[in-house]
Amino acid sequence: MMDRTYKVKNIENVISSKKDEKKRYYRKNYNFFELLKKIKLWPSRKGILHGIKSITVIGNKAEITTHCNEKFMIRNSKNSRASRWLRNKWLVKVCPRCKIPQWKLEKYASTIITQDYGAKF
Ligand SMILES: [Zn+2]
Numbered sequence: 001m002m003d004r005t006y007k008v009k010n011i012e013n014v015i016s017s018k019k020d021e022k023k024r025y026y027r028k029n030y031n032f033f034e035l036l037k038k039i040k041l042w043p044s045r046k047g048i049l050h051g052i053k054s055i056t057v058i059g060n061k062a063e064i065t066t067h068c069n070e071k072f073m074i075r076n077s078k079n080s081r082a083s084r085w086l087r088n089k090w091l092v093k094v095c096p097r098c099k100i101p102q103w104k105l106e107k108y109a110s111t112i113i114t115q116d117y118g119a120k121f
Pocket of ligand 1: 049050051066067068069070095096097098
């Protein structure tokens, strides 16, 4: 069985991403919640990357349910810790219970989020 526990800081060191793969760009002014709905990944406070099962938006907040059935209440903020983590692709480890498929991690690794995305919408 494959060991899915990675102890590195940058996801690009973890994933053997194909160099010639098309880069995906998210434009600035991108809604943070919409971004999460697209990438379906959530970095927890401890730096564990979870797979998102569902997002329920309630006004300016959203409830995230991960595949390992953890719930997180989040704010729609580009300055949030999670937003920074996703932008910089920091990562301590991948949640072993969420079973995030490799292709999804590779897609994330090849995604470039511009610095000021989600500024105002
Ligand atoms: Zn998880």
